[in-house]
Amino acid sequence: LGARVDGCRSNRASARECARAHSFLQKKWMRRRMQTGCGSAFDQGKGQGKNMRDYQTYIGEICDTLLFPAEAKETMEQAWEKICANAAAKETFLKWLLVYEADGKLDYKEVLKAADTAAKEAGIASYTADLLIYLLMTAHLKERYQEKGISEQIWLDSCMDLNWKLHECRKMYGIWGSFVSWWFDGFFEMTRFALGRLQFELMDFPESYEKTGHVRPEGMTKVINMHIPSCGPLKKEDCEASFRQAAAFFVDAFPGEEIAFFCESWLLYPRHRKFLSPDSGIVQFMSFFDIYKTEEGDGDLWRIYNREYDGNPEALPEETTIQRGYKKLLLSGGHAGYGEGIFFRKKKEML
Structure with a gap:
C-alpha cells in the first residue's frame, strides 16, 4: 500500500530499510505458503496431555512457523518462563487454555482481563501477555x-x-505483543478466515445500505465482510x-445468483482520490466498491x-x-474518515 495499510516505519529504521525488511518478510511468508506441513510438539503428543514443557516447546515452534523475528520469539519464550515461575499467573493462563481446548469457546473479554492480570503478576508487558495466550491457542485451533x-x-x-x-504493536509502542488482541476472537471462533491476501467473515446484510436509499437484492440476507491485514502491498489481482476464494468458501450463504461483498474501512475514504494516484493500491481497492456511506473521524x-x-x-511525518x-x-x-462499500458478483463468474 505504499503508505500505509501497514505503516512500516520506526524511529530507528529508515523508510528504505523498513521496506526491504518488510519485503523480505513477505517473501518468506510466500515461500512458507508453498510448503506443506507444520508439525509441532502438539501434533506429536495428541491424546497424551499437554504439560508445561509442551507449551514451552510449542512457543518456539509457532513463532518460527509464523515468521516472528528472533527478538520477538525470545520475548515470547521469556514471557512464558516468567508466567510459569509465578503460580497465580501460570494457573490463570492454563485455566483459559484448557477451557478453549475443551469446547473451542471463550469469553474473550474475560480472557484478556485474565491475561492482563497474569502479566502484572509475572512482571511482563500486558500487550505481550495478550498476544502470547492467543499464540498458545493456535495449537488447538489447528x-x-x-x-x-x-x-x-x-x-x-x-x-x-x-x-x-x-x-x-512494535511500531506503535516498542513492545512485542498486540494492543488490539480483542480483534483475534473471530479467528479463534472460526468465523473469520484469511483467504489469500484478504480476510473474510459472513455478516448480516448491512442495514445502512437500505437506509441510504439503496435496494437490497431480493432474498439476500448475508454479505461477505472483508478486512485488509497490514501485510504489504494491496494489488488488484x-x-x-x-474474492474468488471467499466466494467458494461462503457460497452456501448465497442461494441466489449473486454474491455480495462488503467493507467498512478507512481505506474507502473518498478523499484518497484527491492525493493518491489512480493506480495506487488504495485507489484500485476503492474501485471495487459502490461506496454508499462515509463519515469523518x-x-x-x-x-x-x-x-x-x-x-x-x-508534528506528523511526511x-x-x-x-x-x-x-x-x-x-x-x-x-x-472511513467509508462503507458493497459490490455484487455473479456466482457463475466467481466459481
Whole structure:
C-alpha cells in the first residue's frame, strides 16, 4: 500500500530499510505458503496431555512457523518462563487454555482481563501477555481446522494475523505483543478466515445500505465482510484472487445468483482520490466498491503515522504520499474518515 495499510516505519529504521525488511518478510511468508506441513510438539503428543514443557516447546515452534523475528520469539519464550515461575499467573493462563481446548469457546473479554492480570503478576508487558495466550491457542485451533476439514494453509494464513499485529504493536509502542488482541476472537471462533491476501467473515446484510436509499437484492440476507491485514502491498489481482476464494468458501450463504461483498474501512475514504494516484493500491481497492456511506473521524490515523494522533498535524511525518496528503488535509482543517462499500458478483463468474 505504499503508505500505509501497514505503516512500516520506526524511529530507528529508515523508510528504505523498513521496506526491504518488510519485503523480505513477505517473501518468506510466500515461500512458507508453498510448503506443506507444520508439525509441532502438539501434533506429536495428541491424546497424551499437554504439560508445561509442551507449551514451552510449542512457543518456539509457532513463532518460527509464523515468521516472528528472533527478538520477538525470545520475548515470547521469556514471557512464558516468567508466567510459569509465578503460580497465580501460570494457573490463570492454563485455566483459559484448557477451557478453549475443551469446547473451542471463550469469553474473550474475560480472557484478556485474565491475561492482563497474569502479566502484572509475572512482571511482563500486558500487550505481550495478550498476544502470547492467543499464540498458545493456535495449537488447538489447528486441530479444530483439521476436524472441520479446512485446509492447513487457511489455518496458517489466518494465524499470520498474529504476526501482522505483532509488528503494529512494535511500531506503535516498542513492545512485542498486540494492543488490539480483542480483534483475534473471530479467528479463534472460526468465523473469520484469511483467504489469500484478504480476510473474510459472513455478516448480516448491512442495514445502512437500505437506509441510504439503496435496494437490497431480493432474498439476500448475508454479505461477505472483508478486512485488509497490514501485510504489504494491496494489488488488484491479489484482491480478485481472494474474492474468488471467499466466494467458494461462503457460497452456501448465497442461494441466489449473486454474491455480495462488503467493507467498512478507512481505506474507502473518498478523499484518497484527491492525493493518491489512480493506480495506487488504495485507489484500485476503492474501485471495487459502490461506496454508499462515509463519515469523518481521525481514529485510524495511527495506521498511517504509527502513532496516536494528538490533534497537532504540524508534528506528523511526511515520509510517504499518503502521509503528506493527510497532513495537508489536517492542516487545512479537514479530517480523516472511513467509508462503507458493497459490490455484487455473479456466482457463475466467481466459481
